Each structure stands twice: as structure tokens, then as C-alpha cells.
Amino acid sequence: xxxxxxxxxxxxxxxxxxxxxxxxxxxxxxxxxxxLNLEKPELIESIHRKYIDAGSQIVYANTxxxxxxxxxxxxxxxxxxxxxxxxxxxxxxxxxxxxxxxPIGQLLEPSGTLTFEEAYDIFREQIIAGREADVIVFETxxxxxxxxxxxxxxxxxxxxxxxxxxxxxxxxxxxxxCCVSSMALLLNGLGVDAMGINCSLGPKQLAPVCEELLxxxxxxxxxxPNAGLPDPVTGEYDITPEEFAEQMKLAAAHxxxxxxxxxxxxPEYIAALKKAVDGxxxxxxxxxxxxxxxxxxxxxxxNQPRIIGERINPTGKKLFKEALRNNDIGYILNQAIEQIHxxxxxxxxxxxxxxxxxxxxxxxxxxxxxxxTDVPLQIDSTIPEVLEAxxxxxxxxxxxxxxxxxxxxxxxxxxxxxxxxxxxxxxxLDQNGIPPKAExxxxxxxxxxxxxxxxxxxxxxxFIDCLTLTASAEQEAVMETLxxxxxxxxxxxxxxxxxxxxxxxxxxxxxxxxxxxxxxxLTYGLDLPIINPNVDAMTxxxxxxxxxxxxxxxxxxxxxxxxxxxxxKPAAKKEESRSLGYAVENGLKEESANATAALLKDHExxxxxxxxxxxxxxxxxxxxxxxxxxxxxxxxxxxxAQSAFAVIREKMxxxxxxxxxxxxxxxxxxxxxxxxxxxxxxxxxxxxxxYTVIDxxxxxxxxxxxxxxxxxxxxLVGLSALMTTTLKSMEDTIKLLRESGADCKVVVGGAVLTxxxxxxxxxxxxxxxxxxxxxxxxxxxx
Amino acid sequence: MGQHGEISGSLEKTVDECEKKxxxxxxxxxxxxxxxxxxxxxxxxVCGSSLVLKGNxxxxxxxxxxxxxxxxxxxxxxxxxxxRTAEITDISSAFxxxxxASAAIEDVCRLADEEIKKQLPDCFFTWRFSPGYGxxxxxxxxxxxxxLNAPKRIGLCTxxxxxxxxxxxxxxxxxxxxxxxxxxxxGCASCNMAESxxxxxxxDHCGF
Numbered sequence: 001x002x003x004x005x006x007x008x009x010x011x012x013x014x015x016x017x018x019x020x021x022x023x024x025x026x027x028x029x030x031x032x033x034x035x036l037n038l039e040k041p042e043l044i045e046s047i048h049r050k051y052i053d054a055g056s057q058i059v060y061a062n063t064x065x066x067x068x069x070x071x072x073x074x075x076x077x078x079x080x081x082x083x084x085x086x087x088x089x090x091x092x093x094x095x096x097x098x099x100x101x102x103p104i105g106q107l108l109e110p111s112g113t114l115t116f117e118e119a120y121d122i123f124r125e126q127i128i129a130g131r132e133a134d135v136i137v138f139e140t141x142x143x144x145x146x147x148x149x150x151x152x153x154x155x156x157x158x159x160x161x162x163x164x165x166x167x168x169x170x171x172x173x174x175x176x177x178c179c180v181s182s183m184a185l186l187l188n189g190l191g192v193d194a195m196g197i198n199c200s201l202g203p204k205q206l207a208p209v210c211e212e213l214l215x216x217x218x219x220x221x222x223x224x225p226n227a228g229l230p231d232p233v234t235g236e237y238d239i240t241p242e243e244f245a246e247q248m249k250l251a252a253a254h255x256x257x258x259x260x261x262x263x264x265x266x267p268e269y270i271a272a273l274k275k276a277v278d279g280x281x282x283x284x285x286x287x288x289x290x291x292x293x294x295x296x297x298x299x300x301x302x303n304q305p306r307i308i309g310e311r312i313n314p315t316g317k318k319l320f321k322e323a324l325r326n327n328d329i330g331y332i333l334n335q336a337i338e339q340i341h342x343x344x345x346x347x348x349x350x351x352x353x354x355x356x357x358x359x360x361x362x363x364x365x366x367x368x369x370x371x372x373t374d375v376p377l378q379i380d381s382t383i384p385e386v387l388e389a390x391x392x393x394x395x396x397x398x399x400x401x402x403x404x405x406x407x408x409x410x411x412x413x414x415x416x417x418x419x420x421x422x423x424x425x426x427x428x429l430d431q432n433g434i435p436p437k438a439e440x441x442x443x444x445x446x447x448x449x450x451x452x453x454x455x456x457x458x459x460x461x462x463f464i465d466c467l468t469l470t471a472s473a474e475q476e477a478v479m480e481t482l483x484x485x486x487x488x489x490x491x492x493x494x495x496x497x498x499x500x501x502x503x504x505x506x507x508x509x510x511x512x513x514x515x516x517x518x519x520x521x522l523t524y525g526l527d528l529p530i531i532n533p534n535v536d537a538m539t540x541x542x543x544x545x546x547x548x549x550x551x552x553x554x555x556x557x558x559x560x561x562x563x564x565x566x567x568x569k570p571a572a573k574k575e576e577s578r579s580l581g582y583a584v585e586n587g588l589k590e591e592s593a594n595a596t597a598a599l600l601k602d603h604e605x606x607x608x609x610x611x612x613x614x615x616x617x618x619x620x621x622x623x624x625x626x627x628x629x630x631x632x633x634x635x636x637x638x639x640x641a642q643s644a645f646a647v648i649r650e651k652m653x654x655x656x657x658x659x660x661x662x663x664x665x666x667x668x669x670x671x672x673x674x675x676x677x678x679x680x681x682x683x684x685x686x687x688x689x690x691y692t693v694i695d696x697x698x699x700x701x702x703x704x705x706x707x708x709x710x711x712x713x714x715x716l717v718g719l720s721a722l723m724t725t726t727l728k729s730m731e732d733t734i735k736l737l738r739e740s741g742a743d744c745k746v747v748v749g750g751a752v753l754t755x756x757x758x759x760x761x762x763x764x765x766x767x768x769x770x771x772x773x774x775x776x777x778x779x780x781x782x
Numbered sequence: 783m784g785q786h787g788e789i790s791g792s793l794e795k796t797v798d799e800c801e802k803k804x805x806x807x808x809x810x811x812x813x814x815x816x817x818x819x820x821x822x823x824x825x826x827x828v829c830g831s832s833l834v835l836k837g838n839x840x841x842x843x844x845x846x847x848x849x850x851x852x853x854x855x856x857x858x859x860x861x862x863x864x865x866r867t868a869e870i871t872d873i874s875s876a877f878x879x880x881x882x883a884s885a886a887i888e889d890v891c892r893l894a895d896e897e898i899k900k901q902l903p904d905c906f907f908t909w910r911f912s913p914g915y916g917x918x919x920x921x922x923x924x925x926x927x928x929x930l931n932a933p934k935r936i937g938l939c940t941x942x943x944x945x946x947x948x949x950x951x952x953x954x955x956x957x958x959x960x961x962x963x964x965x966x967x968x969g970c971a972s973c974n975m976a977e978s979x980x981x982x983x984x985x986d987h988c989g990f
Contacts, residue, residue: 105933
């Protein structure tokens with residue numbers, strides 16, 4: 001018997017709780033139950049046997065928490081090996097033994113410090129240790145990213161069937177905010193053998209969550225709930241085996257195929273469950289075939305035009321290139337957030353620049369953007385290794401941009417798309433270039449679709465870009481693009497993508513042409529316009545299109561987008577009249593930016609910096625030292641000055657003169673520490689005073705600090721730590737810096753530091769606050 | 783936020799806006815469990831679990847108590863994301879939200895206190911003492927959370943450096959007694975913020 005054969009049955013029965021049985025047998029709270037695999041194997045075996053006797057066809061071995069992080073004095077190999085052996089012995093050919101793997105117990109990046117790669121490695125060790133199992137189960141997962149690491153580890157190190165279940169709350173979300181549809185989209189794509197829901201609540205509460213899941217997948221669905229809800233005082237669960245079984249029938253009626261019990265359930269529950277549900281299982285309705293991409297907390301269904309923001313791309317952008325060279329991730333993150341505020345549904349991410357390591361940068365950009373936003377990403381690179389690296393670390397289901405009709409491209413990109421379960425943009429060009437006629441482009445689109453299907457990529461995950469040519473050079477081609485687009489949409493039934501802005505290249509009044517072309521393309525069936533969402537004429541055209549085609553029912557989105565914005569404009573004018581100094585001192589961000597723009601009309605940029613901004617900052621700094629203003633006002637002032645500097649920087653870049661930097665400073669929150677708000681405040685202040693800050697982020701290994709200090713030849717390194725437990729990392733970092741011979745001073749700060757301690761660990765300076773750090777920078781860097 | 787006295791108009795506006803955003807992001811949650819305790823050689827033993835509370839400070843704190851409540855509380859992962867995003871676009875809002883979230887988690891702890899008191903109406907409690915206070919080792923964090931099954935029940939975890947994640951979270955122990963417990967003053971000596979305390983710097987005291 002194997003899992004595939006089991007699935008041919010009407011219903012499949014798992015076991016009930018192991019922990020509940022062990023606690024009934026006297027296990028202490030908090031003690032690792034997996035050690036019993038060595039200490040009391042006969043107890044574990046007897047529990048498995050009771051479940052098998054009750055009707056379980058798959059039993060979960062006692063290996064839930066047996067990972068490197070949780071086990072202290074035992075090896076993973078030993079504990080899991082013993083657990084599987086016991087389960088197999090109990091099964092004796094009558095049931096299947098599953099390697100049971102729960103969450104690692106540590107949160108992954110970006111919330112925690114465990115990296116995706118480390119999580120993968122922890123799971124890999126467990127998978128290998130459990131190689132004798134018949135099935136691999138990942139259960140009680142709340143973090144989709146962790147689950148992705150787990151499934152990849154299983155797929156790449158084993159050929160056993162995989163069952164995944166996550167734990168949802170009554171709001172249809174997990175603790176980390178993952179929604180049901182995103183779980184389904186990722187697991188459909190990775191190709192697991194069953195997926196579902198376990199723990200947290202009883203069958204009654206989880207039945208609707210299951211119903212939602214069934215809409216999103218055609219893979220067999222599992223339900224393994226608790227025995228109702230626990231009593232807060234006694235910890236007892238509140239439904240009987242019969243009630244449990246009755247409630248599970250509800251799930252069976254919706255098309256759930258695999259049934260079991262979690263916390264509070266015992267063999268009696270499984271027996272009752274089997275009696276009630278076997279025979280009551282209904283045929284599952286097919287899930288709706290629809291194009292969708294996601295992050296854990298957001299699913300974007302492409303059932304109407306969705307805007308792909310094009311701004312994260314260095315092509316033709318000096319500031320962006322500069323940011324890539326300086327490893328300035330903050331710049332990219334700002335671009336991401338700005339586009340989302342403007343109305344982007346999906347963000348294209350392209351960080352290709354010949355002189356940087358595109359792969360490293362892409363990994364960092366994907367991880368960092370996903371740590372501060374929740375819109376799905378379109379990964380844009382011409383290099384397959386870069387695509388794969390990004391697909392691996394992306395959390396959710398992304399779009400790959402792009403494949404084309406050339407065989408070489410098809411055979412390198414499509415397997416990646418299949419493996420990681422992404423959607424893909426197919427460009428209608430091949431080794432002969434972009435064909436002029438609509439029917440030729442249509443033929444390439446068809447070829448791409450057929451090859452994708454051969455690789456097992458579902459049709460709804462193939463999006464076609466019929467390619468915009470510039471109207472000034474190839475005027476007759478404009479309508480060919482739209483004709484091809486229309487045929488791809490209607491005859492092949494595929495979603496369409498189009499970069500719009502190229503159309504107007506070399507012509508005057510480009511926004512006018514872009515906007516009209518966009519509207520034309522939308523009426524021809526464009527689903528995914530790639531545009532600059534910050535240009536309101538473009539985003540507005542999409543919004544207006546949705547209103548006019550009755551997609552935006554009752555004009556809700558349109559009104560929401562423009563109703564509030566209308567009265568803001570006259571107010572902004574009034575703000576300009578106030579002085580920049582006033583705006584900065586009072587922490588008024590928008591006013592500061594507006595006033596700066598106004599001043600730039602008849603003043604030199606550096607004049608504004610030296611005569612207005614720096615004096616305003618100095619004044620605030622002095623008041624802060626005297627205690628007449630406090631930290632909140634100081635930061636507000638810094639924030640306002642920051643917005644003024646942004647305007648100045650842009651102006652200088654556009655005039656081909658780069659702003660004068662007073663020198664580079666490396667900042668980092670040390671290894672192990674994730675509290676970096678203090679460091680970020682220091683960064684803003686230093687930047688205001690004209691220093692270029694190389695911000696290495698939080699949880700930074702000692703070696704990276706040294707590498708950056710040497711590479712950028714900085715005179716000053718700033719280190720921050722908030723916890724007593726991470727002061728050791730600070731000491732190690734300073735030690736390594738000294739050993740490297742880097743010619744730099746070190747300033748340290750953080751809540752638990754004192755001047756004495758700073759001296760003890762070998763720092764040159766202790767800064768009690770951000771202002772003092774600036775004073776120190778002035779004395780060291782100049 | 784280190785602010786004393788009146789706050790200015792623009793700061794007040796920022797605080798109001800930040801409060802609104804924060805309130806939509808927080809998902810307050812807590813768990814607690816009452817255990818019998820025994821004063822053993824190695825520390826205070828939490829009966830029915832493998833946990834031993836080490837250090838003189840926690841021993842003194844629980845003196846005269848026969849039971850203790852172990853609790854933990856969190857604002858959830860969305861709060862972390864909100865503050866993280868603000869740190870990119872608007873550091874002053876991030877700073878304000880961070881401070882507001884610290885106040886909010888204390889409020890959640892008070893809600894937990896009330897719930898605990900409701901369930902044990904005739905008992906007396908000491909104040910909450912957390913791992914990391916005085917000589918109560920912070921290294922207990924992981925086992926403490928496991929004992930309450932906190933990772934599974936409220937999504938609260940820790941890592942190699944014993945930092946609680948989500949960041950705005952609390953773990954604590956309070957003693958339970960059938961008789962009134964003498965009010966213990968926390969005092970600066972047992973406080974790990976003593977060296978850098980803003981209250982102390984201006985010759986003040988936080989009141990504990």
C-alpha cells in the first residue's frame with residue numbers, strides 16, 4: 001500500500017493527537033516529547049497501535065519538534081530514526097508511517113533572525129533522518145515562508161509524498177497573516193500531494209476555512225482539527241467524539257478527502273470519525289481556474305486590469321544606478337512603497353547593472369521589499385541564475401519576466417517557472433527578433449503556451465507580452481501589437497501584459513500618447529499594464545477604464561482614489577508660502593519638500609543646504625541638548641529635513657552634478673540584534689548632515705561590517721545593540737575590525753550601553769543619542 | 783518618547799495618526815497558566831513542568847507564594863511590519879509608533895492581569911517579574927515559551943539571542959498567594975535599565 005493507492009479511496013483517515021495522549025500518560029508541560037522515542041518506545045508504539053486499531057491509515061511518527069534548534073543533547077538522526085522505526089513497527093503494513101515535522105520554533109526573517117537558507121537546512125536534516133518514512137507531513141505551520149523552505153527541502157532530498165497543513169485562526173489567517181488562497185497558490189505551484197488545515201480550532205470553526213481552501217485547489221484537502229476549544233482554566237477540550245464526528249461530516253460534504261484529529265483528540269475520536277464520515281464524503285467540485293499571484297498576506301487575482309509598477313529598474317535612472325552601486329536598499333524600498341501608494345498592484349523588480357553582483361542584489365532586494373510591502377512581485381532579469389535565486393527566496397507566487405519564443409530561452413526559463421510554481425511572461429519575439437505582423441506574434445505566443453503546457457505549467461499561469469514598438473519609428477506597428485494582443489486574449493484565452501511607455505519615445509507630449517495608448521490597449525484586452533503608477537494620468541486611465549467598463553462597481557475605487565485628493569491641492573499652495581526654515585523646525589515634511597522646490601527656482605542647491613537646512617538642524621540639535629525640545633521633535637525635524645534633501649538631490653542629479661558628500665560612514669545593528677530603530681534614526685540625522693551612510697541593516701555578521709569598512713575605506717563605523725545579550729556581538733565586531741587593520745574609529749550606542757562598557761569593549765566613542773553621533777562624525781570625518 | 787511637558791501641535795497630529803494606524807495593525811493575544819511552585823536548591827521549581835526559575839531576585843519576588851502564574855502576551859507580527867515599513871518612509875512616525883506599541887503591550891498585559899484575577903478571585907498577586915530582570919536569566923525565554931505552548935497558541939517565539947519575536951511582546955511571572963503579599967519595591971538595583979535610565983538621570987524614579 002502507498003499514499004497514491006490510499007487516495008483512490010473515498011476518504012483517508014489520519015490519526016489523532018500524540019501530545020494529548022502523552023500528557024494523559026504524565027508528560028510534563030514544555031518537556032520535549034520526542035525524547036520518549038528513546039526512553040519509552042513501547043509507550044509511543046502503543047499509542048500508534050491504538051490509533052491504527054481505531055481506523056487510522058496514516059500515523060504521524062513522534063517527530064514533530066525533532067529539529068536541530070529544539071533538541072539539545074540528542075542528534076536529529078537519532079531521535080527521528082527511532083521515531084520512524086517505532087511508527088513502522090506499529091503500522092506493520094496495515095497503515096503508513098509519516099515523518100511528522102512541525103515549525104522550527106524560531107521565526108524566520110524578516111520578523112526573526114533565522115534565514116530562509118538556514119531553515120531549509122534544518123528541514124533537510126530532518127527529511128534525511130526520516131528517509132524510512134512512507135509520507136512526509138509538515139503541519140501546524142503558520143509562516144508560509146517556513147513552509148516553502150520545508151517543501152523545497154523535501155522535494156530536493158526525497159521522493160516521498162508530501163502533506164502540508166497550516167494553522168488558521170477564525171479570521172481565515174495564520175498568526176503571521178498568511179491567507180488561505182496564498183497557501184493554496186504556493187502549494188499548488190510547488191506540487192505537494194495534499195494540503196489542508198490542522199490545530200487551533202474545532203471542526204465547526206474550521207469547516208468554513210476548509211470551504212475557502214477547496215475553492216483554490218484541486219489537490220486533496222486535509223482537515224485535522226482540535227477537539228473543539230479548550231477551557232481556559234482546565235485546558236480540557238469541549239466536544240465529545242460523537243460531536244466531533246458529526247461536525248466533520250460538514251467538511252466531508254464540501255469535498256474534504258483526508259480526515260484526522262489534532263489537540264484533544266484520542267482514538268475514540270478517530271473511531272467515531274471513521275464511522276460517521278466514511279461514506280459521507282462528497283465529490284469535490286473543481287477549483288476555479290484563474291490567474292493569480294500572491295504574497296502570504298495578499299492574493300492578486302488577475303480578473304481585471306492590474307497595474308504592474310515599472311519603477312524598480314535602473315535603466316536610464318542615475319539615482320537608481322547610484323543607489324545600486326552604494327548598496328542603498330533604502331532607495332529601492334522607497335520606490336516600492338511610493339508605487340504601491342500610487343496604485344500599483346504588482347511590482348516589477350529589475351536590479352541589473354553590469355558592475356554589480358546582480359544575483360546578490362536581487363536576493364537582497366526581493367527579501368527586503370517583501371519585508372516592508374505585501375504586493376506580489378514580478379522578477380525581471382535576463383540571467384537565469386538571477387531568476388532562480390529570486391524564485392527560491394520569494395515568499396509566495398511571483399511572475400517571472402520573462403521567457404521568449406527562442407528554444408534556448410524556453411528550455412532554461414520554463415523549468416524554473418514549473419519548479420517554483422510561478423507565473424511567467426512570454427515575449428512574442430524569438431531568434432529572428434520581433435516580427436512585424438500580428439499573426440506572427442500570435443504564432444510565437446502559441447508556441448510559448450504549448451511549450452509551457454509540456455513542462456506542466458498550467459495555462460492560466462502564462463501571460464503574453466505582444467511588445468510595444470515606438471510610434472515615432474514604426475507607426476504602422478502600433479495596431480499590429482494591439483491586434484496580436486486581442487487574438488492572444490480571445491483565441492488562446494491567456495492574460496496579456498504590455499509595457500506602455502515605449503510607445504511615445506522621441507515624440508513631444510509623451511504623457512498624452514502614453515495615456516491614450518494605454519486606454520486603447522485596455523479596450524483591446526490588456527490585463528497587466530506595466531506603467532509608472534506615480535504618473536496620475538496613467539493610473540487614472542486604468543481607474544477610469546475600470547469605472548467605465550463596470551468593473552469598479554458603483555465607482556467605489558475611483559471615488560476613494562480621487563475624492564480625498566481634491567481639497568488637498570489648494571492647501572499645498574498655501575504651505576509653499578511659509579519658509580523652509582519654519583517647515584523644518586516644525587517637522588512639516590510636505591511643506592519642507594514644497595518650500596525646497598520653490599526655493600530651487602532661484603537659489604543654488606548648496607546655498608539652500610548651507611544657509612537654511614544645516615542652521616535649522618543645528619538649532620534643533622542645540623535645543624535638544626538644552627532640553628527645550630525632546631527626541632520626538634528632533635526626529636520630526638530630521639524627517640522634514642530629509643524630505644527637503646530628497647528634493648535637492650533629485651535636482652542636482654538631473655543637472656548632472658552629484659551632491660557633495662562629506663564622507664562615508666558604515667552603520668550596522670550587530671549580529672543577533674533585530675532592534676534597529678535607533679540605528680535608523682542615527683542614519684537619517686547623519687544623512688542630513690551630508691554624510692553618505694552605508695547602512696548594513698540589522699543582525700549583521702561581524703565579517704560584513706569589516707568588509708564594508710575596508711571596501712568603502714570609511715573613517716567611522718557606527719554599531720548599535722539594544723539587548724544585553726547582543727553586546728557580545730558588538731565586542732566581537734570591534735575586535736575583528738581592529739584585527740583587520742581597518743583604519744577607522746568606532747562609535748557605539750544603544751539602550752543598554754554605558755560609556756564605561758563602550759570603553760571596555762574597545763570602542764573609540766560612546767554616543768548617548770543620535771545628536772551626539774553627529775558631533776562625533778563631525779570630529780572624525782570632518 | 784522621552785517627552786515631558788506639553789506636546790506641540792504637529793507632534794500631537796503625528797501621534798494621533800500613528801495611533802490610528804497602530805490600532806488597525808495590532809492583534810493582541812495572551813496566554814497564561816497557573817502552576818504550583820516549590821522552592822528548591824537550584825531555584826524555584828514550576829511543578830508539572832521542567833522549568834526552574836533561577837536567581838535570587840525571582841526567589842525573593844515569589845517568597846511567600848504557593849503558586850505562580852506564567853504569562854506571555856504579544857501585539858502580533860503585523861505591528862512589526864507596520865513599524866518596519868514606517869522606518870523606510872517616515873522615521874518620525876516609526877519612532878512614535880514604536881513608543882505607542884510599547885505602551886500598548888503593557889495594556890495587553892494589564893488585560894491579562896484582569897483575566898487572571900477574574901479566574902482566581904480570592905487570591906493576592908505580586909507584580910509581574912520578567913526574564914532578564916535582575917539576576918533572573920533571560921536564557922529561560924525559550925523553555926518558558928514552550929511551557930506555555932506559546933509558539934503554537936499565540937505565535938510568540940524567540941531565537942538564539944532570546945529576543946522575543948514579534949518584537950512587542952512580554953513574558954512574565956507573578957506570584958500567587960492566599961494571603962496579602964507585602965508590596966515589594968522593585969528598586970533600581972534589580973533593574974537592568976539602571977545605568978541608562980532617563981528617570982534616574984534627572985534624579986527621578988519610575989515608581990516601581
